[in-house]
Amino acid sequence: MEKFEKIHGVAAPMPLINIDTDMIIPKVHLKTIKRSGLGVVLFDEMRYHEDGSENEDFVLNKPAYRNAEILVAGDNFGCGSSREHAPWAIKDFGIKVVISTSFADIFFNNCFKNGILPIVVSPEEHETLMADAQKGENARMTVDLENQEITTSDGEVIKFDVDPHKKHCLLNGLDDIGLTMEKAEYIDRFESQAVQSRPWV
Amino acid sequence: MSPKTLYDKIWDAHVVHEAEDGTCLLYIDRHLVHEVTSPQAFEGLRMAGRKVRAPEKTIAVPDHNVPTTPDRVNGIENEESRIQVEALDKNARDFGIHYYPVNDIRQGIVHIVGPEQGWTLPGMTVVCGDSHTATHGAFGALAHGIGTSEVEHVLATQTLIQKKSKNMKVEITGKLQPGVTAKDITLAVIGETGTAGGTGYVIEYCGEAIRDLSMEGRMTVCNMAIEGGARAGLIAPDEKTFEYVKGRPHAPKGAQWEAALAWWKTLYSDDDAHWDKVVTIRGEDIAPVVTWGTSPEDVLPITATVPNPEDFEGGKVEAARRSIEYMGLKPGQKLSDIEIDTVFIGSCTNGRIEDLRAAAEILKGKKIKDGIRAMVVPGSGLVRAQAEEEGIADIFKEAGFEWRLAGCSMCLAMNPDQLSPGERCAATSNRNFEGRQGRGGRTHLLSPAMAAAAAITGKLTDVRELM
Incomplete structure (x- = not known):
């Protein structure tokens, strides 16, 4: 995984709450056996009309937001299924940070596995960031994971929390499986004890 | 300790x-x-x-x-x-x-x-x-x-x-009223807590109404814990659990069964355990419910009317407006007046034998309304075989249902079973998101018995009127 660098980019506003994984990527696009190339169908049913033409009212189709790297979204973003196609599509589009007041659990975890930083902020901070995102292309936000800071286009600084282990992995582009395999002796020991204590498993 | x-x-x-x-x-x-x-x-x-x-x-x-x-x-x-x-x-x-x-x-x-x-x-x-x-x-x-x-x-x-995660207790006290099922419990809980109410928690469901449920019913309840935002939902094992498990192909046998049982009997929450959040609902207060919107939290008793978006607060106002427009409904409209095109009985929420029995009980000797497309998709080949043996398959077929092979089917429309734009479905599945059952499709979540009632009348119906 590539290392997560400091981001200075356009933030797209999506104030709708409960944006679910079916909205992020409808099931017709889950039939792939690859991880790549899903950016073009991100938010498919909102982004395109039924004839395949672009819905120009949709935020990511507006000239200001076509190259957005940050998404400021309404509460409970990513609810629904466990499909990792949702973060794959977001990443492939070029979005590296999603900011909301809350995220669904599985989606939240899936983001970190794919080099995307989901940030939880308070409702007040969310209002500030949403207003900043609505200013368009000239209002660029900065997201600094190292120092856990978002800086609005006006220079207002908002601090955020992140799990230290997840931060470390993102900043260093570390692969979880490799890290866990270094703990193989613990797994071996657990398994040999479990064979005694719970042999039916 | x-x-x-x-x-x-x-x-x-x-x-x-x-x-x-x-x-x-x-x-x-x-x-x-x-x-x-x-x-x-x-x-x-x-x-x-x-x-x-x-x-x-x-x-x-x-x-x-x-x-x-x-x-x-x-x-x-x-x-x-x-x-x-x-x-x-x-x-x-x-x-x-x-x-x-x-x-x-x-x-x-x-x-x-x-x-x-x-x-x-x-x-x-x-x-x-x-x-x-x-x-x-x-x-x-x-x-x-x-x-x-x-x-x-x-x-x-x-x-x-x-x-x-943190610990959350959801207690359903007392007895359920006739016509109220596990599906109504789990939808009613989400209606109460919201789709993010369980975020950060593992839910334990308990209380008399939960203990009274069969294993099939308990699976229905836990299945939708995710729709309430929880990482997981669980129910302490008891004699019903052990009885269900015993003799299954991969369950322990002989001395291992005894050892397993001894440990399983220690699996319950201690009386003075700490709960980070507690929700209590009276079983008697739960009615047969349906969803009106595009989030599983959009739950109301079948006797209610489509809400007005202005009655909500914050971001939910806009979300409700969008839902009602997508669903082609009007605030104030009676839920029991909503006409449907399709009925889907199946899914990991309600595709088990007990679900099929509950629907068949309502359908027995009746026909579905002309023009309704109705399908029943057993959750496994073995459920299907059992339903055929019990004569349930015949009840469905004689009523006018299609009798399908096992799979996820119309719950998520990744296969040929899909809704067309604008088509309205009474579904026993778990998600009513926009486009979930097919682009532009409209989903109302409900119990198998309620789905059977809707198939007979051609509209969302209070199953108690057909009992």
Whole structure:
């Protein structure tokens, strides 16, 4: 995984709450056996009309937001299924940070596995960031994971929390499986004890 | 020892390693796999030259993509679906994991097959690349959905990197009224807590109304824990659980059964355990419910009317307005006046034998309304066979239902079973999201008995009027 660098980019506003994984990527696009190339169908049913033409009212189709790297979204973003196609599509589009007041659990975890930083902020901070995102292309936000800071286009600084282990992995582009395999002796020991204590498993 | 919840006990029994910051490596007892969320994980293993660490604890079955019409024995027509299922065939073979192929009678929806075959046992950790893994919590197992990267992680290491969730108790006291089922309980809970109400928690469902449920009903309740935002939902095992598990193909036998039973009987929340959040609902207060909107929290008793968006607060005002427009409804309209085009009975929420029995009970000797498309999709080949043996299949067929083969079917429309734009469906599945059952399709979630009632009258109907 590539290392997560400091981001200075356009933030797209999506104030709708409960944006679910079916909205992020409808099931017709889950039939792939690859991880790549899903950016073009991100938010498919909102982004395109039924004839395949672009819905120009949709935020990511507006000239200001076509190259957005940050998404400021309404509460409970990513609810629904466990499909990792949702973060794959977001990443492939070029979005590296999603900011909301809350995220669904599985989606939240899936983001970190794919080099995307989901940030939880308070409702007040969310209002500030949403207003900043609505200013368009000239209002660029900065997201600094190292120092856990978002800086609005006006220079207002908002601090955020992140799990230290997840931060470390993102900043260093570390692969979880490799890290866990270094703990193989613990797994071996657990398994040999479990064979005694719970042999039916 | 300090008092513990059921979740605490299962968690503690599975910690392989705990880092200073509380990040744990959790051992996984059962890993269920289906064709949609696994191909990239197996590909990752191949690229890194890794093996499946515990193939004997890994079980795969295709369910999302498979057609449910009888002609599927001749192969899957849709090329992308076929490729995904073929990839699972190959991966199961190459990595030596347990597998139930499409035309095996034991094939079905992964969350129905696991318990049916005795793979799911009390006190286990169970994961699957599917959010409805919560279903297995009905056995007092810690079961939850994971993404594909985590599928790969579990395949390679038989562990997951986890932080512990908080404990939430949902108690349903007293008795249910006639016509009220497990589905109404689980929808009513989400209606009460909202779709993010469980975020950060593992829910334990308890109380007399939960204890009174069959294992099938408990699976329905836990299945939708994810719709309430929780990582998992579980129910303490009891005699009903042990009775259900005993004798299943992969359940322990002989001395191992006795040893297992002794441990399972310790799996309950201690009286003075700490709960971070408690929700109590009186069983008597729960009515047969339906959803009116595009979020599972949009739940109301069938006797209610479509709400006015202005009655909500904050972001929900706009979300409700959007939902009502998408659903083609009007505020103030009676829910029981909403006419439907299609009825779908099935899914990992309501595709078990008891669900089919409940619907058949209402349909017995009746016909569905002219022009209604109605299908029943048993959750597994074995559920289907049992329903045929009990004469339930005949009741459905005589009423005018299509009698399908097992699979996820119209719950998520990755297969040929889909809604057309604007088509309105009474569905026993778990999600009413925009486009969930097909682009532009409109979904009302309800219980199997309520779905049967809707099929007869052609509109959303209070099942109590037909009892």
